[in-house]
Structures are given as structure tokens and as C-alpha cells.
Amino acid sequence: MTLLAGIHGLADVKALPRERLPDLCAEIRQRLIDVVSSTGGHIGASLGVVELATAIAVVFDSPTDKVVWDVGHQAYTWKLLTGRNDRLPTLRQAGGISGFLRRDESPHDHFGAGHAGTAMSAAFGMAVARDLKGERHHVVAVVGDGAMTCGLSYEGLNNAGHSNRDLIVVLNDNGMSIAPNVGAMSRYLSNVAVNPLYNRLREEMKRLTHRVDAMVGHGVQDFARRVEESLKNLVLPGVLFQELGLRYFGPVDGHDVRALVDSLEKIRQLKGPRLLHVLTQKGKGFPLEEPDREKFHARAPYDPATGELKAAAGGPPQWTKVFGDALAQLGAEHPELVVITAAMPSGTGTGVFQKQFPDRFFDVGIAEGHATTFAAGLATQGIRPVVAIYSTFLQRAYDNIIHDVAIQKLPVVFCLDRAGMVGDDGQTHMGLYDIAYMLAVPGMTVTAPKDAAELIGLLKCALAWKEGPFSIRYPRDKAPAVLGAPAVLGAPGVPPPAAEVRAVPYGTWEVLRRGRDAALLAVGAMCEPALQAADALAREGLEVTVVNCRFLKPVDRTVLDALVRDHRLLLTIEDGVVTNGFGAYLGEQLATAAPAVRVVAHGAPDRTYEHAPRAKQLEAVGLSPAGIAARVRALHTEEAALPS
Numbered sequence: 001m002t003l004l005a006g007i008h009g010l011a012d013v014k015a016l017p018r019e020r021l022p023d024l025c026a027e028i029r030q031r032l033i034d035v036v037s038s039t040g041g042h043i044g045a046s047l048g049v050v051e052l053a054t055a056i057a058v059v060f061d062s063p064t065d066k067v068v069w070d071v072g073h074q075a076y077t078w079k080l081l082t083g084r085n086d087r088l089p090t091l092r093q094a095g096g097i098s099g100f101l102r103r104d105e106s107p108h109d110h111f112g113a114g115h116a117g118t119a120m121s122a123a124f125g126m127a128v129a130r131d132l133k134g135e136r137h138h139v140v141a142v143v144g145d146g147a148m149t150c151g152l153s154y155e156g157l158n159n160a161g162h163s164n165r166d167l168i169v170v171l172n173d174n175g176m177s178i179a180p181n182v183g184a185m186s187r188y189l190s191n192v193a194v195n196p197l198y199n200r201l202r203e204e205m206k207r208l209t210h211r212v213d214a215m216v217g218h219g220v221q222d223f224a225r226r227v228e229e230s231l232k233n234l235v236l237p238g239v240l241f242q243e244l245g246l247r248y249f250g251p252v253d254g255h256d257v258r259a260l261v262d263s264l265e266k267i268r269q270l271k272g273p274r275l276l277h278v279l280t281q282k283g284k285g286f287p288l289e290e291p292d293r294e295k296f297h298a299r300a301p302y303d304p305a306t307g308e309l310k311a312a313a314g315g316p317p318q319w320t321k322v323f324g325d326a327l328a329q330l331g332a333e334h335p336e337l338v339v340i341t342a343a344m345p346s347g348t349g350t351g352v353f354q355k356q357f358p359d360r361f362f363d364v365g366i367a368e369g370h371a372t373t374f375a376a377g378l379a380t381q382g383i384r385p386v387v388a389i390y391s392t393f394l395q396r397a398y399d400n401i402i403h404d405v406a407i408q409k410l411p412v413v414f415c416l417d418r419a420g421m422v423g424d425d426g427q428t429h430m431g432l433y434d435i436a437y438m439l440a441v442p443g444m445t446v447t448a449p450k451d452a453a454e455l456i457g458l459l460k461c462a463l464a465w466k467e468g469p470f471s472i473r474y475p476r477d478k479a480p481a482v483l484g485a486p487a488v489l490g491a492p493g494v495p496p497p498a499a500e501v502r503a504v505p506y507g508t509w510e511v512l513r514r515g516r517d518a519a520l521l522a523v524g525a526m527c528e529p530a531l532q533a534a535d536a537l538a539r540e541g542l543e544v545t546v547v548n549c550r551f552l553k554p555v556d557r558t559v560l561d562a563l564v565r566d567h568r569l570l571l572t573i574e575d576g577v578v579t580n581g582f583g584a585y586l587g588e589q590l591a592t593a594a595p596a597v598r599v600v601a602h603g604a605p606d607r608t609y610e611h612a613p614r615a616k617q618l619e620a621v622g623l624s625p626a627g628i629a630a631r632v633r634a635l636h637t638e639e640a641a642l643p644s
């Protein structure tokens with residue numbers, strides 16, 4: 001029997017002889033590689049902390065002790081050791097366990113996450129709660145070096161550091177965010193990790209202090225300690241954390257599980273805020289070669305023997321790729337254009353621009369708020385920043401969008417990838433809120449393209465627009481090249497080159513199909529299922545108008561006025577929450593302007609959404625062609641029953 005087969009919970013891990021821990025880790029590593037080869041997921045991050053998670057499982061007593069994993073994407077070993085090994089093959093699958101940690105999934109998931117930088121604050125909250133309640137247990141925050149680029153991590157550290165409360169921070173330093181980590185903190189940590197002088201000096205000082213201790217006694221001992229402290233402050237690692245009020249330990253080898261257990265056991269005995277700096281290698285043991293480290297942070301299903309991706313389904317390219325390629329093409333035409341990403345060059349497709357224009361590309365770390373205000377600063381000086389951030393992560397920057405960009409009417413272009421239902425990352429990553437949050441920003445132009453060509457056309461329009469901020473949203477999906485007219489530009493499925501696409505005229509909608517029974521006002525990627533729904537309804541004798549509402553704000557008054565003249569029922573189709581969404585926005589405008597017209601918002605109801613393929617998530621809320629047709633049918637029947 002393998003060791004892993006005997007692990008059903010933390011008690012089994014603790015019962016294992018220490019010398020067997022390396023073998024257990026080897027089995028865990030293989031298990032993760034095998035399972036994630038078919039589910040896909042954050043394999044690189046998780047492989048990096050196999051030993052760390054195992055050591056934490058041995059040393060601390062969860063659920064009494066609280067362990068808070070930042071992001072939670074690296075916690076597959078934690079899941080496996082806390083009784084979820086059997087369910088691991090359901091990872092990220094509909095109805096299966098989440099790819100992140102969730103309080104409703106296990107009592108060992110002490111804090112749910114998905115976004116980076118929350119662990120320090122949450123763990124400090126738990127430590128304070130413990131003290132308020134007079135309890136005695138440990139609180140451990142495991143934070144990556146990438147998360148140390150988040151302002152939020154420092155807000156937590158600043159608050160916790162001088163509190164004297166008992167809190168253990170484990171800094172999991174692998175030199176990587178998703179891409180290689182950036183910034184001053186990253187450089188500081190790598191200096192600490194690689195500078196042999198630091199480590200030698202520290203050892204020397206320890207030896208010296210002990211010798212003086214033995215020879216002379218306490219007065220000199222205190223003096224020597226003070227000398228050691230001052231020297232430490234000059235050259236030793238961790239001085240930054242010490243100044244912030246945390247006792248620093250490390251750096252230690254994060255792949256030596258027995259040494260990790262020893263270090264954690266010692267640190268557990270101490271009091272006050274303390275930090276253990278652990279050096280790990282992202283993706284350790286993954287069968288791919290070293291240069292691919294960024295690519296296996298998270299990975300689609302792959303061959304477990306070679307690590308190579310399984311052949312992807314054909315069809316049109318992803319919206320991300322269309323955006324990234326177009327941006328790089330537009331970069332040549334617009335020397336004033338710069339691109340900003342918050343730690344996601346490949347995820348946002350902006351890596352193409354980065355390669356071509358490295359001096360005009362800025363990866364600012366996991367710092368969406370800073371990215372936005374940084375862009376605002378650039379814009380005050382006549383530079384044209386394009387800020388490419390996922391819809392879900394831009395939530396972090398809401399105040400910066402309003403306070404720094406919108407109020408000052410600065411022409412910053414926001415490109416929101418992963419807008420709408422996001423698929424198997426699940427509830428923490430849903431891009432369902434950006435329509436609501438962007439519509440409320442004063443002076444913000446809010447747009448969504450129906451196809452790849454229109455994404456390029458909107459980008460061109462955005463770059464020509466100097467009156468204020470401009471946002472473009474698109475989903476995590478394949479982008480139809482040119483909806484409804486594949487033969488006009490390029491081959492079907494292949495988006496046209498940027499040079500061949502004209503800017504979309506500002507503030508205009510496009511009527512895609514005319515009918516009289518109802519009008520579907522579709523947003524972005526919802527144009528395609530709306531057209532398919534219209535086809536199906538036409539076969540039943542219901543004729544509906546379909547409008548591509550590529551500008552959600554400002555609305556196209558001319559088209560809207562014509563629509564309310566000719567229709568009694570307007571139905572917005574939006575891949576976002578209906579609460580304060582596009583339908584609500586239109587409804588509010590038409591309530592007095594056209595009180596006889598009924599406006600219905602068809603989108604995602606106000607609740608959380610579980611991980612599942614995007615198509616299934618859309619279907620579940622009626623945003624498939626069949627779901628849209630069913631809603632129109634039902635509403636039309638209701639309307640027909642009303643007196644005319």
C-alpha cells in the first residue's frame with residue numbers, strides 16, 4: 001500500500017514517522033501531476049508547496065489552529081491531506097471540489113479566497129478574534145512573494161507587525177508571480193535568498209555570541225546581542241520585516257520537509273508576530289523543462305508524462321489573443337500608447353505587446369489599484385495608457401477608477417478580459433459585476449464587442465477618444481471573427497488584421513435583425529446567442545429585432561428612440577448581474593421617456609455562481625440561445641394577455 005492511501009486526514013499525516021515524510025511528498029507530487037493532467041488547474045503553484053503544506057499539516061493542529069493560504073490556488077496538497085484525496089479528481093469540475101479554498105468545503109479551509117493579498121489581513125483578524133475570545137491557538141498565514149506586490153499585504157503587515165499578537169507568517173518565495181515576479185520587494189527577497197554573505201555573516205555572529213557567552217557571562221552577552229542586532233540591521237536578511245515588527249527567520253529550503261517541520265516547530269514555540277522565509281521552486285517535479293515555468297502556473301489538461309498540453313479544440317482564437325495581437329499591431333501606429341498589466345502579461349494577452357515594445361509595457365505586480373492610478377498619472381502627461389486587467393480583479397481598483405481617472409476625465413482605456421461567466425475558476429473569479437460597476441462611473445464610456453473585428457474597432461475608437469475613460473469588456477471564450485458575415489473580412493474564424501478594421505463610430509448601436517414582436521438588446525458576446533434565438537423564434541412565427549448594443553454607455557439615442565416607437569417589449573441580454581446592469585440602466589431611462597414600453601433585464605440573477613464550464617454556466621441562467629428564446633416566448637405570451 002502506498003503511504004498516501006493511508007492518509008485520510010491530518011491525524012494520519014501526524015502519525016507518520018518523520019523519516020517517511022519525503023516519501024509521502026513524492027507520492028503527493030505524483031498524485032497532483034496525474035490528477036491535474038485531466039482536470040487542469042494551478043499545478044505549478046501547488047507543486048511548489050508540497051513539502052510546505054505537509055510540514056504545516058504535521059506541526060499545526062487544524063482546525064483548532066487556523067491556516068490561511070493566500071489566493072488558495074496553491075493548496076491542492078492541503079486539500080489532499082485534509083481528507084479530500086478521494087475527491088481530488090473532481091477538482092474544478094461541475095459539482096466537484098473547488099480549485100481554491102472555501103469555508104463551505106472543509107473545516108480546514110479557514111478563509112476562502114481566489115484573489116491575492118488577503119491572507120495577512122484575514123489571519124490578523126483571526127488572531128485578534130482569538131485574543132478577544134480568550135482562546136489559545138495558532139494562526140498561520142501562507143503568503144507568496146507575488147502577493148507581496150499587493151498593497152493589501154502591507155496594510156495587513158503594518159497593522160499586525162507592532163501589535164505583539166501571536167501570528168505566524170510563512171513567506172513562500174519562489175521568485176514567481178504568474179510571470180517572473182517584479183518590483184523592489186522581489187529584488188530584495190532574491191538578494192536575501194542568494195547573497196551568501198548574509199548567511200555567512202549570520203552564522204559567524206551566532207558563533208561569536210555563543211563563544212563570548214561561554215567565556216564571560218551575561219553582561220557581555222547582552223552587549224554582544226546588541227551588537228548582533230545592529231549588525232543584523234545593517235546587513236542581515238529580513239531587516240525589512242523586522243522593522244515592520246515581525247521576527248524574521250530564514251531563508252530555509254522549502255523542499256526539505258523534515259527541516260521545514262523542525263523550523264516550524266521552533267517558531268511555533270515563540271510569541272508575537274514572526275515570519276518564516278521559505279524558498280521554493282514553482283512547479284517542482286513537473287515534467288516540463290525549466291523555461292516553461294510561467295506556463296504551468298495554471299495549466300489546461302496535459303500529458304502527465306511529458307507535461308505537454310493535450311491538443312486543444314480547433315475553431316476561432318480566444319478573445320484574449322485577438323486583443324493581444326491587435327494591441328501589438330496598434331502599438332506601431334500609436335507611439336503614445338503604453339500598456340499596463342497587474343501581474344498577468346500572458347493571461348491578458350499583452351505579452352505580445354511586451355515583446356514588441358518592452359519600454360512601453362509595464363507589469364506593476366498584483367496591484368490593480370496602483371495600475372489604475374499609475375495610468376492616470378501617465379494620462380495627465382499625454383501618454384495613452386491601456387490598462388488590461390480581468391473584470392474580477394479590476395474590482396480592487398474601483399476607487400482609483402472613480403477618484404483618479406473619471407473625476408479628472410482622463411483618457412485611460414480599460415480592457416476587461418474574463419468579463420461574464422468565467423468557467424472553472426468559479427465564484428471568486430466571476431466577471432459578472434463590471435457592467436454594474438462601470439455604468440455607475442461618471443463619464444465612463446462602457447462598451448462590449450460582438451466579435452473579434454468589433455473588438456479591434458472599439459480599441460481604435462477608444463484610442464481616438466480623448467474626453468475621458470473608456471472600457472471594453474470581453475469574455476473568456478472563443479471570439480467569432482466577424483459575426484453574421486464571415487466572408488466579408490478574412491477567412492471564417494480568422495480575425496481581420498487591425499489595419500483593415502475601421503474604428504467603431506462612437507456611441508452607436510447596430511441593428512442586426514428586424515422584427516416587431518420584441519427587441520433583444522444584446523451586449524457583446526451575447527449578440528451571437530441572441531441572433532440564434534431570433535432564428536429559432538422566427539421558425540415559430542415570432543419576429544424579434546436584435547440590436548448590438550456595443551455601447552452600453554452612452555446609449556445610441558437614435559436607435560433607442562426608434563426601438564421604443566416600434567416595440568412594446570425590450571429585453572436586454574447581458575452576461576452580467578441584472579442588479580444595476582444594462583437592463584436596469586435602460587429601464588431607469590425609459591421609465592419616464594417611454595412608460596408604455598416594458599424593459600426586462602435577462603442576465604445573471606443576484607447570487608454566487610459555482611465552477612463549471614462557461615457554456616454550462618450561461619445555460620443555467622438562460623443565456624444560451626434556447627434560454628433566450630424561452631424567455632422571449634414566455635414574455636410574449638404574458639404581453640399578449642395584456643389589453644392593448
Ligand SMILES: Cc1ncc(C[n+]2csc(CCOP(=O)(O)OP(=O)(O)O)c2C)c(N)n1
Nearest residue numbers: 045114115116144145146147176177178343
Ligand atoms: C487581485 C488578484 N490579481 C491577480 C490575481 C491572479 N493571480 C493568481 S495567482 C497569482 C500569482 C501569485 O503569486 P504568489 O503569491 O507568489 O504565489 P505563487 O503562485 O507563486 O505560489 C496571480 C497574479 C489574483 N488571484 N488576484
